[in-house]
Amino acid sequence: MNEPFQEQVAHLRRTQILTAAVTVFAARGFHRATIRDVAKAAGVADGTIYNYFPNKAALLLGILDPHNESEGRSDPAPPPPDAVDADAREFFRHLFRLRWSLLAGDKLSVLRVVLSEVLVNPELRTLYVERVIAPTFALAAPHLERLIAAGRLRPLDVPLTLRTMTATFLGLVTLRFMGDQHLQDQWDDVPELLTTLLLDGMLPRGSAAPSGEGDSHGTV
Amino acid sequence: MNEPFQEQVAHLRRTQILTAAVTVFAARGFHRATIRDVAKAAGVADGTIYNYFPNKAALLLGILDPHNESEGRSDPAPPPPDAVDADAREFFRHLFRLRWSLLAGDKLSVLRVVLSEVLVNPELRTLYVERVIAPTFALAAPHLERLIAAGRLRPLDVPLTLRTMTATFLGLVTLRFMGDQHLQDQWDDVPELLTTLLLDGMLPRGSAAPSGEGDSHGTV
């Protein structure tokens, strides 16, 4: 009866520390940030952190764990118009906008640090794939498949296409991290651009199809 | 008469150290790698490294400097079929394949470390943008513009499109670094996929155009 209370306190302390870690890591990067930095930002003593996390790396892992979300963000979020019925274009526009909107402020800074470390730290990498990448794929794949089945999309290699789309997101964020001015300026236009680009391609409307059979699309 | 010799020796030593750095950084990451690691891998004493580089970070910078390429690779490379005349599709296919082929073995490992550090190290970031990203854009932009002018591509926001394409590359590499099995298996199919995806989009051939004119999608 009392335990739940204790647990809640503990949970809050964990969250408090993780929040501080997010801030500090975002500001200084994982390696430059010290445990003391995090402790100060969290308003606790250095040692306290070790009551909740076995070591510094665990803070990074903790950040990735949705279980530790600071607020009970309704993660599922406004689910995309789960719609085969809807326009495919509308579906992707929603999807992209949603993803984009999730990348605000702190999230973006964290992503920078996580990406940086994920590239180089196998343990974190595994976790990141498990916790973030794989679920994303798992979530999106059925949609794609249904859209294809419904003929609203070309027959695509679903896994590879998903990866490409995800890659484009990751890459755009990366480029922005690198200080790209264009991206910074037109950041909010990106989802729209992506929608068009991915759905319609770069060729002029009405151009030849891939292996360009003259009539293949005339009938559509 | 003697100087050139000494210079060559020095250049070789530099290269020797950089090569070792590449290996070590690739294996352990920049932060986990110690100067001693690099020195050992290079077969020199710790101090020797500092005869050629002012500090550890300079090793990373050195890796980025094409001036330090181990072999005098004819960097210009087989220039893409500089062709408005050619098929746009052919152009991109070449471009993608070329870029892809440049990302072999060592290069890939280096990219991992560089990316990781670039995300978090402002100095390196600047250098990377200057040395790698910006030149890439500068090189590709005219091609895109000409293709658009020739009506072989839709009127696109060139800078943003370039960034998206680059981003997709970066992102795919990143995903592969994360151990993605699909990408690993089908790595060589990626250029072809990209060509199709970017040129034709995901919609079925003959589908509606971007902002849908009157009838084109009325049937949907």
Next chain:
Amino acid sequence: MNEPFQEQVAHLRRTQILTAAVTVFAARGFHRATIRDVAKAAGVADGTIYNYFPNKAALLLGILDPHNESEGRSDPAPPPPDAVDADAREFFRHLFRLRWSLLAGDKLSVLRVVLSEVLVNPELRTLYVERVIAPTFALAAPHLERLIAAGRLRPLDVPLTLRTMTATFLGLVTLRFMGDQHLQDQWDDVPELLTTLLLDGMLPRGSAAPSGEGDSHGTV
């Protein structure tokens, strides 16, 4: 209630480290002494020192700071017979003896190191002048001036005379540091000698005055 205790402990630790530093610096000199030496002498770990001092040089500065005196020595010290009324000779005798007595044991060893470093380290130099030299001048000047005003001393260039007197002290200490046997043997006679020398000069009593007019001393 508890804080004062912690503070006291911290103060003690500081003192403990400074004391060790004094010993080690005195024995090995500042440059030859390592942080590890000091740490061992203080019975703490290397890192602990950095909880109390930002760097090695700060140890030296700390030594100069009277705030860190190991014992709460009643610094004001037996003030010299603040006496114009008293014999000028008596005044200086007291002054010299006092100064001399302050240069005992540890103090002397510290002075050696400090002097050595002060000569060459601008930062320390500034601090030393501020903390030690200037106060000494400020303290002594009024006395001299009063004695002169009272006609007990010749009209002297007070600042320059003060500097000369201080210089003589510094120089004697320096010579002793150089191992001079005579000084070592007659160390305790120095104050008396100085008193006589400075007050009466080296000329035989009754000799000509500076600009030596024949009769000026005939009356003596």
Next chain:
Amino acid sequence: MNEPFQEQVAHLRRTQILTAAVTVFAARGFHRATIRDVAKAAGVADGTIYNYFPNKAALLLGILDPHNESEGRSDPAPPPPDAVDADAREFFRHLFRLRWSLLAGDKLSVLRVVLSEVLVNPELRTLYVERVIAPTFALAAPHLERLIAAGRLRPLDVPLTLRTMTATFLGLVTLRFMGDQHLQDQWDDVPELLTTLLLDGMLPRGSAAPSGEGDSHGTV
């Protein structure tokens, strides 16, 4: 026949290196100065220095060795009016002025470094005493003794008085090194001041003698 030539070359090289060492040590201090600094200033390679000096410390020793004087300075110098006959005052005035004039520019800077190191380096200390201090005493003592014997000076403890005088010089230089403004401004007045102060003392002319017995000095 050739050897003398070789020797001369070697001597010149030695001198060249020592001169550079003087400059560099004066500018950066002994510890902050590196062998490379000296080598560069001398226009030779690092290793060359070790053909002439066994180690870095030897450079400092070499500086003290009059054998290595850059130019054949007429060291004996305009010997003071070796004069019992002369006025004692004149003798000291000359002496002080001479010593003072020797402390110009480079010499002063070197003294700073040497003093600093002498205080802390036993080997150098010994050498300095042997080469500089002792000879000074040896040179001056007879003069003092003769002056005393001639009744031109009070009966003084010659060794101790000499040390005091030397000390005053050392100390004044030290104070100047510490940046004392007064000394810097009135540097050239110092010899005169010293002459007066040491000969006549600080008491007003005609004041009481040391332990002031009326007649005690009438007989001198």
Next chain:
DNA sequence: AATGAATGAGGCTTCATTCAT
């Protein structure tokens, strides 16, 4: 004898982690 690249011991300092209070 001159060179200067190579050496590698050693220094200062940082900081993740521990643990007595």
Next chain:
DNA sequence: GATGAATGAAGCCTCATTCAT
């Protein structure tokens, strides 16, 4: 559980010295 001082391993870098050329 919380604290934060203490710890000490480890890293980067300097630089006196050596030695092959």
